[in-house]
Structures are given as structure tokens and as C-alpha cells.
Amino acid sequence: MTERQPYRMLARHPGFELRRYPAHLVAEVRVDGSFTAAGNAAFRPLARYLGGANRSRGELSVTAPGGPAPAGSERIAMTAPVVQEEGDRPDCWLVRFVLPAGSTPATLPEPVDPRITIRELPEELAAAMRFSGRWTDRTFARRATALGRAVIAAGLRPTGAVRYARFDPPWTPWFLRRNEVVLPVAD
Structure with a gap:
């Protein structure tokens, strides 16, 4: 089973959950293009x-015969969700893989692809709306608008960009897919 990003649910409001996400590491790629194209293009280098x-970054391993050999690459467990967020200009997207809990910058291997950045995101309070369905920009945009309205109606103040989270692989039937829109809010 795929590890999921941890959070603590603080309250349920009409249309969303209020959650506290701990600080965590992500592998991130910045991609230009449409919502759908960016998600597809970023997935490959991250995977x-x-x-x-x-x-x-591990120490040299000893192999026989011949003594020490440089440690090679290593596999990293997949974690859900895959997160997509608008970048700093039109048609620019940040696509992130949440890295396994317990990872540190010192223990994670260095990406070979220079487009990949490893970052630590700080602890955050956020509103999250869960839904099932297809991964289209229209579906996510409609849910993001509904979440923004519900957050304002609950008296909370958004503090950042909406994130779009996909939890399931593409071969999962659309009606079984878990998706979320997540909006950071003020403490």
C-alpha cells in the first residue's frame, strides 16, 4: 500500500475539512503548459x-572482490498524493511528489535531472475538499471555486494558492479516484 501524506483533521465544515499538515519534503518540477499537459510532463521525471x-548520498559500499565501489542509485517509495499548484506566471505549474515521512535532505538521494528540486514545505493549516472523478482542469477548477467559497463562508482567510491532489494511478477507474483541492488558510 502506498504511504499517504499525514495530516491531522481539526474540524469538519460544510464542504471541507480543516487540516494541519506537518512540515514535509517534496520532489518538485516546474513545467510550462496547460493544466493537463503539465501534470503529464512532470510525472515522468519525478517517477x-x-x-x-x-x-x-550513502557511504561507499564494500563489494567482493575489488574493495569499495561507489554507492549507486536507490529507489524511493511512492507516496500519495501527487500535487499540482499554479506557478508564478500563466501556464506555469509546480508538480510535486510528497516524499516518504522520515526523509531528510541529508538522507534523500540527489536527483540526476536538474529540473527536480527537493524542498521542505513548512507546517500548514489548510482546508481540503475531497471528491472522486476525472482529472480535468474543469473538474478541479469547479471544486477549487466551491472550496474558496466554503472557506470564506466559514470565516476563514485563504493565504496561498489552491493545490490539486491526485491519489490514484491513472488506471484506476475514474469513479474510484480520490482527488482533493487544498487551500492554505490563516491560523
Whole structure:
């Protein structure tokens, strides 16, 4: 089973849950293009990083015969969700893989692909709306609008961009897919 990003549910409001997310590490790629194209384009290099396209920071291992050999790449467990957020200009997207809990910058292997950045995101209070369905920009935009309205109606103040979270692989039937829109809010 795939590890899921941890959070603590603080309250239920009409249309969303109020959650506290702990600080966590992500592997991130910045991609230009449409919502759908960006998600598809970023997935490949991020999946390659998890699959071993990286440089291990581990110590030298000893192999026989011949003595020490440099440690190679390593596989990293897949974690859900895959997160997509608008970048700093039109048609620019940040696509992130949440890395396994307990990872540190010192223990994670270095990406081979220079487009991949490893970052730590701080603890955050956020409103989250869960839904099932297809991964279209229209579906996510409609849910993001509804979440923003519900957050304002609950008396909370948004503090950042909406994130779009996908939890299931593409072969999961659309009606069984878990998706979320997540909006950071003020403490």
C-alpha cells in the first residue's frame, strides 16, 4: 500500500475539512503548459527520480572482490498524493511528489535531472475538499471555486494558492479516484 501524506483533521465544515499538515519534503518540477499537459510532463521525471534516476548520498559500499565501489542509485517509495499548484506566471505549474515521512535532505538521494528540486514545505493549516472523478482542469477548477467559497463562508482567510491532489494511478477507474483541492488558510 502506498504511504499517504499525514495530516491531522481539526474540524469538519460544510464542504471541507480543516487540516494541519506537518512540515514535509517534496520532489518538485516546474513545467510550462496547460493544466493537463503539465501534470503529464512532470510525472515522468519525478517517477524516474523515485525509480532510481538519482545519486545516492550513502557511504561507499564494500563489494567482493575489488574493495569499495561507489554507492549507486536507490529507489524511493511512492507516496500519495501527487500535487499540482499554479506557478508564478500563466501556464506555469509546480508538480510535486510528497516524499516518504522520515526523509531528510541529508538522507534523500540527489536527483540526476536538474529540473527536480527537493524542498521542505513548512507546517500548514489548510482546508481540503475531497471528491472522486476525472482529472480535468474543469473538474478541479469547479471544486477549487466551491472550496474558496466554503472557506470564506466559514470565516476563514485563504493565504496561498489552491493545490490539486491526485491519489490514484491513472488506471484506476475514474469513479474510484480520490482527488482533493487544498487551500492554505490563516491560523
